[in-house]
Amino acid sequence: MRISTSQFFLSSLNDMLAQEGKVSQLNQQIATGQTLTDATQDPAGAAGVLNLAKQIAQVTTDGTTAQNSANSVNETLSVMNEINNLLNQVRSTALQGAAATTPSAQRQALAGQVQSSLAELIQLANTQLPNGQYIFGGSQSTNQPFQQLAGTVVYNGDAGVQNVEIAPALQVPVTVSGQAAFMRVPDGNGSFAVSAGGANTGQAVATLGAVVNPALVATEHLNDTQFQVAFSAGPGTSIAYTVTSGTGAPGSPSFIASSTVVASGTYSGGSLGLSFGGVNVSFDGTPSAGDSFTVRTSQNTTVFQAIQDVINGLNAPIDSPPGARSIADQMIQGSLSTLQQAQNSLLSTEATMGTTLAEINAVQAQDNNVTTADQVALGNLQGGNLPQTIMQFNAGVTALQAAQAAYGKISGLSLFNVI
Secondary structure (H helix, E strand, O other): OOOOHHHHHHHHHHHHHHHHHHHHHHHHHHHHOEOOOOOOOOHHHHHHHHHHHHHHHHHHHHHHHHHHHHHHHHHHHHHHHHHHHHHHHHHHHHHHHHOOOOOHHHHHHHHHHHHHHHHHHHHHHOOEOOOOOEOOEOOOOOOOOEEEEOOEEEEOOOOOOOEEEEEOOEEEEOOOEHHHHHHOEEOOOOOEEEEEOOOOOOOOEEEEEEEOOHHHHHHHHHOOOEEEEEEEEOOOOOEEEEEEEEOOOOOOOHHHHOOEEEEEEEEOOOEEEEEEOOEEEEEEOOOOOOOEEEEEEOOEEOHHHHHHHHHHHHHOOOOOOOOHHHHHHHHHHHHHHHHHHHHHHHHHHHHHHHHHHHHHHHHHHHHHHHHHHHHHHHHHHHEOOHHHHHHHHHHHHHHHHHHHHHHHHHHOOOHHHOO
């Protein structure tokens, strides 16, 4: 087979260019530390690299969202802890004011402290996250949720929550419904509430105890049952009591028409313990004939109103007329029970947010594991054996240099050099 001079030169040139390309590719692999630098080298491997890179990017995005959500939940828990501490402070102040030795002037000073606590509570309830969302706005987290109008705190949010997706098909709440946390608090002990008659002249104050028959309490709630404990003059100097019950809307007088006697007896000392409607009720202090107390099924109120009732009780006159102090103390006592229910509600919400935080932490741990595994797999696809690549590069350079030298010598040959 005859090979022309032009064919020889062209073939040699193509071989050198191919060798240069290989050396250049090896040099790039050494510089980047990756063997897969061009999709044409390994299309299947390149597709795997793209899929892994996409998954790593998605997990990274989810991880950032999860971290931001965790920060929001931690901020929410911190604010709720402040609110709980504030309510503890209000309860402590209320107990100090309700002490028998606390004079009227000091009670009014304490009322001023509670008024400041109420203002602080409204401010805390309107706390915003760094992204501008209101923690307690529900799903309406861009609107300020609480506003004080004419002495009443109104809620401008809703019962929903703001959810954030931290993983595919997994959403977690990062805000709280202020309606559930602050605006739907059962008054009293959560089952019943007690109030003193406005015309009472004695020194008795009622306290609700534990529920002893939950099934009976549930029935009383269904029937809107309320009870009246009335005190009257008994034999000699004794005081008699009669407990009547009836059905109807709580607070209405309709129960009187359908009332039945639940219990009766003589108030023989400085305290009296009764059990009716599935709940224990105790009375401390001496009542006067004609005094009465109403025990009704609990109704929803707000934590703000409970604090306002503490303020009203501390500001109420206690020196006159007779029985004024016990009426004021009864208001404070009822508010203390309601505040306990508010704290129970907050603790329940905190527990829910704590569960959310634990879920976020679990997702973050899983994301870290997935990212680590994907990065290892990506490294296996892209990464090269550096010592082996360097050896190939050196061999390629040597071969290229030899080919260039041979080409140079052959290209200089001519018959005129030997004539």
